[in-house]
Amino acid sequence: xxxxxxxxxxxxxxxxxxxxxxxxxxxxxxxxxxxxxxxxxxxxxxxxxxxxxxxxxxxxxxxxxxxxxxxxxxxxxxxxxxxxxxxxxxxxxxxxxxxxxxxxxxxxxxxxxxxxxxxxxxxxxxxxxxxxxxxxxxxxxxxxxxxxxxxxxxxxxxxxxxxxxxxxxxxxxxxxxxxxxxxxxxxxxxxxxxxxxxxxxxxxxxxxxxxxxxxxxxxxxxxxxxxxxxxxxxxxxxxxxxx
Numbered sequence: 001x002x003x004x005x006x007x008x009x010x011x012x013x014x015x016x017x018x019x020x021x022x023x024x025x026x027x028x029x030x031x032x033x034x035x036x037x038x039x040x041x042x043x044x045x046x047x048x049x050x051x052x053x054x055x056x057x058x059x060x061x062x063x064x065x066x067x068x069x070x071x072x073x074x075x076x077x078x079x080x081x082x083x084x085x086x087x088x089x090x091x092x093x094x095x096x097x098x099x100x101x102x103x104x105x106x107x108x109x110x111x112x113x114x115x116x117x118x119x120x121x122x123x124x125x126x127x128x129x130x131x132x133x134x135x136x137x138x139x140x141x142x143x144x145x146x147x148x149x150x151x152x153x154x155x156x157x158x159x160x161x162x163x164x165x166x167x168x169x170x171x172x173x174x175x176x177x178x179x180x181x182x183x184x185x186x187x188x189x190x191x192x193x194x195x196x197x198x199x200x201x202x203x204x205x206x207x208x209x210x211x212x213x214x215x216x217x218x219x220x221x222x223x224x225x226x227x228x229x230x231x232x233x234x235x236x237x238x239x240x241x242x243x
Contacts, residue, residue, distance in 0.1 A: 035162060045058065049077060095232065
């Protein structure tokens with residue numbers, strides 16, 4: 001009996017010391033926020049929000065990308081993260097993704113928990129319905145028949161918002177939307193294919209159907225308002241007019 005007690009006590013002590021070394025103290029949540037290249041993000045905003053009642057704990061990450069929130073009650077919480085930066089002289093305020101799917105879930109911080117985040121510029125936001133980390137583009141047609149097919153080509157103008165080089169994409173609008181384009185800046189062109197199979201280069205505009213459409217335009221996303229507290233991607237929707 002004494003041996004069993006000693007073993008149990010030693011195992012508990014080891015688990016407690018390990019948790020303490022990682023910042024996992026009772027009633028707390030800790031973690032790290034990384035950019036797309038795996039580097040720490042300083043100044044990311046973290047919300048620790050009760051799942052079933054009101055209240056809010058807010059913290060920021062330090063130079064090492066780490067945060068720690070303590071004094072939490074023994075109730076379910078969810079964590080959220082946002083990152084504000086400048087990309088090509090435009091402000092981006094983006095929701096940062098949990099590193100693992102189960103970290104979208106609620107937790108009770110009885111013995112302390114870890115919730116880590118990493119910047120994503122495309123992909124599904126798992127706790128939202130049909131909302132993505134990538135940018136949305138609302139499309140309008142003029143002089144294009146309903147049975148025509150439109151292919152929109154996106155060519156990166158440089159590194160994307162997460163520092164990756166990106167690649168050329170071709171998307172066809174669905175319900176007049178192109179969703180989840182990896183956040184960046186693109187040279188955009190389009191080709192219209194009519195019902196007989198004939199193709200032609202489309203003319204494009206960014207601000208309504210104007211008098212001077214061009215064969216190509218630049219599309220890039222920005223955040224004109226703060227995204228803190230937004231559970232979407234934090235980006236403004238962009239618009240493309242095709243004729």
